[in-house]
Amino acid sequence: MVQKKSLFISTGALLMLSLPTQAEMLNAYIGTYAPKGEGVYLTQIDSQTGAMNKPTLAATITNGAQLVYNADQSVIYVASEINNYQGTTNGAIVAYSVAQNGTLTELNQVNSEGAGPVYLSIHPSGKFLLIANYISGSIAVYPINKDGSLEKAVSVKQSTGEPGLSYPKAAAPGSFALSDHDGPHAHMISSDPSGKFVFSTDLGLDRIYQWKFNTETGELTPNTPAFIMASSEGAGPRHFVFHPKANMMYLINEEASILTSYNFDKDKGTLTEKQSISILPVGYEGTSYASGIIINETGTSLYTVNRLHNSISQFAIDKNGEFSLVDNVWTRGDYTRTITFSPDGKFIYAMNQRSDNMVRFSVDAQTGKLTFVENYVAVPAPSQMIFAK
Structure with missing residues (x-):
């Protein structure tokens, strides 16, 4: 005879099942600029509420x-x-x-x-x-x-070429975002999701370099073509992200304050420009510098940062990878360097360099819209924050 399994669950067990998961305190590290910042700071963040504790110095480094x-x-x-x-x-x-x-x-x-x-x-x-x-x-x-220490560099590449146009053609009217088109200025390097290809931006030369990557030796070799030009003259390509599902890359141009998308050929490791839109509100006039860019895990919402305008711009991404501006939200600080998601994607944190503070926004799970949460935390000249996930 087959014995029937008991369906009895004690009252205590039912209570345990109904209780919310206990909050964890997550470690996060913040990089800072001298002379205000003394190095890398450690803060602890409540995994449920997103609340930030007062940071303490974890490593002294200039x-x-x-x-x-x-x-x-x-x-x-x-x-x-x-x-x-x-x-x-x-x-x-x-x-x-x-x-x-x-x-x-x-x-x-x-x-x-x-x-x-x-x-x-x-x-x-x-x-x-x-x-x-x-x-x-x-x-x-x-x-x-194996212990995490670094060996000497195995591949070093130096950009050369004619500087880009000093005045960014696609910038907002009245912009004086004229910095650093005086020679090569590499601003970012990162691999595609497969690891077979690497891309690097050069703001000074208005180029996006395309590299093949040897996964055994770490050697970089130029792809064909070796680089493509920025979406407009003097745009100043800065940071980029890959779409988590589609074969797309999204890139912010610092000087022009333009967001540009590219179709990514995952077999050849090359980019083809698709779409460009200003990350500033319609009608804005004056100077601003694009700084940070992040994308959510579903690839439906993308966020960029505008320094001087001091805002976070939210873009909606459709099923074809095309994007449209949804909102601009004040960062509650000055000269925001970067933004980052909490590990669960429920919050975005902004590093306000010149106002020496860090703030957070809740992220609507359905629309991606941001709501400021009253929780200013003092950090000297913050630049970037990373979470332990």
Whole structure:
């Protein structure tokens, strides 16, 4: 005879099932600019409410403004935007091991192979760190050891060419966003989702470089064509994101304050321009600089940051990858460098550099619209924040 399983559940068990999940305190690290910021700060954030605790200094490092986790989040890499590393005019990259309580311990340092390291990313394989050096216009690839420390760069590429147009043709009327079209200025480097291709932007030359990536050695080789030009003269390509589902890339142009989309050929590793729209409100006149860009996990909402205008622009993305401006929300601070999602995507945090604070917005699950949450947190000259997920 087959014995029937009991369907009895105790009252205590029912109560446990009905109780909400207990909130966790998530560690998040914030990179800052000197002289106000002393290095990398640690804050703890409530996983349910998104509330931020007062940050504390976790690592003293000059201009440790850019940072990224390794694949398993046991190590953080920080770019130090100094100009005198070991007697050179270059910056430094510092690797820190991360303890469970959030303490950072230095593992090693390497030469950034250029001046002004402003962007770090991890290759999808987890085996390489990619960096972009803004002042010198160079990019570099570093193998990552098993303990998370960095080896010397295995591939270094230096941009050369004619500077882009000083005045951005597509900028808003009255704009004086005229900076840095005086030579090469690499601003970002990152892989496509497959890891077979790498892209880097050069604001000074108005170029988006297309690279083939050797996943065994880390060597970069030019694709065909080696680069494409920005969507308009003097636009100043800065940061980009890939669509999580479609073969699309979205890129912000810093000087022109334009968002441009590209069809991505996943077999050839090349981009084809598709659409461009201003990230500023209709009718805006004056100067503004695009800075940050993020996209949600479903690929339906994309957000960009406008410095000087001090706003976050929300774009809706349709099933064809085309986008339209939905809203502009005040950042509640000055000169916002970057924005980042909470791990669950329910909040967006903004780093307001000149007003020395960090703020958060709740994200509507259906529409993607942002609502400011009253929770200002003082941080000296914040640049970027990363979460432990």
